[in-house]
Amino acid sequence: MKTNQFRDLTILELSPEVNLAIACDSSASIGEKEHDTVKVDPGVTAACCLRVPLFELICVGAKPISIVDVIGNELEPTGKKMIAGIKREMKKAGLEDIPLNGSTEENMTTSMSSLGITVTGQFTEGFIKPEIRADDYLFQLGEPLVGPEVVANLDSLCSYSELYQLKSETGVADLLPVGSKGMKYEGQLMASENELSIVFHRPDERQLQQSAGPSTVVLIAVSAKLKSEVVKKHPHLIEIGQFKHV
Structure with a gap:
C-alpha cells in the first residue's frame, strides 16, 4: 500500500483501482457546557465540524464512504445532540446513506464540549493532483x-x-x-x-x-x-x- 499526504488529506493507494482519502477535523469549547467559549447548540457544532472534512474530500473528487465521530462528552444529552447534527449535515450533503460510527465519553464528567470527526472518501478513477497554469x-x-x-x-x-x-x-x-x-x-x-x-x-x-x-x-x-x-x-x-x- 502506498501512502502520501496532499494538503490536509492522507491518500491511500490500496491498488491501482482503489484509492482512498482520509480527512478529519476537531472542535472544542463550542457548545452548551459550562466552560465553552462559544455558546451554541451542540448539533450546530457537530454539523460545522463535519462540514470541513466533507468539503476537503469533495474538492479533490473523493466520494465520502464512511464517517466516524469521537465525542469527548457523554451520550445524554450532548452526544445525542451532536449525532443529530451530524446526521442533518449528512442529509444536507446527500450522504445520509453512508455508514456512521463513533464513541462517547461515559467514564468522566466533562465541562467543555469536544468532538473529532474522520471521514473516508474513495476516488472513482484514482487520485489526480490538480493542475493550475500561469494566468489562471x-x-x-x-x-x-x-x-x-x-x-x-x-x-x-x-x-x-x-x-x-x-x-x-x-x-x-x-x-x-x-x-x-x-x-x-x-x-x-x-x-x-x-x-x-x-x-x-x-x-x-x-x-x-x-x-x-x-x-x-x-x-x-x-x-x-x-x-x-x-x-x-x-x-x-x-x-x-x-x-x-x-
Missing part, C-alpha cells in the same frame, strides 16, 4: 467567518450543491476549502504546489488573513481560457487574484 484566475466562494459569526450566518454559508456544481465544471482547475489559516495562506499553497506565484488584487490584507472557520470560504482556480464561461454560470464568485510564473 483565483476566485472566492463565501465569506470568512468564525465563531459566533458562523452561527449567525448558517443559512448563507456556501453550500454542497454549489461545491458539486463547481467540481463538475471543465473550467475549474482546483478547489480548496479555507479554514483557520485564511485565504492568503491557502492561495499561496495552491500556487506553490504548481511552482507559481499568486498576485492578489482583492480583498484587503486583513480579510485575506482572516480565519474562515469551518470552511466558510472555498478558493476556486479557474482556467484563463474558460473564465468567462465559469463566471457566467456562477456570477456569485468573487475574483481575488491571478496565478503567475515565479
Whole structure:
C-alpha cells in the first residue's frame, strides 16, 4: 500500500483501482457546557465540524464512504445532540446513506464540549493532483467567518450543491476549502504546489488573513481560457487574484 499526504488529506493507494482519502477535523469549547467559549447548540457544532472534512474530500473528487465521530462528552444529552447534527449535515450533503460510527465519553464528567470527526472518501478513477497554469484566475466562494459569526450566518454559508456544481465544471482547475489559516495562506499553497506565484488584487490584507472557520470560504482556480464561461454560470464568485510564473 502506498501512502502520501496532499494538503490536509492522507491518500491511500490500496491498488491501482482503489484509492482512498482520509480527512478529519476537531472542535472544542463550542457548545452548551459550562466552560465553552462559544455558546451554541451542540448539533450546530457537530454539523460545522463535519462540514470541513466533507468539503476537503469533495474538492479533490473523493466520494465520502464512511464517517466516524469521537465525542469527548457523554451520550445524554450532548452526544445525542451532536449525532443529530451530524446526521442533518449528512442529509444536507446527500450522504445520509453512508455508514456512521463513533464513541462517547461515559467514564468522566466533562465541562467543555469536544468532538473529532474522520471521514473516508474513495476516488472513482484514482487520485489526480490538480493542475493550475500561469494566468489562471483565483476566485472566492463565501465569506470568512468564525465563531459566533458562523452561527449567525448558517443559512448563507456556501453550500454542497454549489461545491458539486463547481467540481463538475471543465473550467475549474482546483478547489480548496479555507479554514483557520485564511485565504492568503491557502492561495499561496495552491500556487506553490504548481511552482507559481499568486498576485492578489482583492480583498484587503486583513480579510485575506482572516480565519474562515469551518470552511466558510472555498478558493476556486479557474482556467484563463474558460473564465468567462465559469463566471457566467456562477456570477456569485468573487475574483481575488491571478496565478503567475515565479
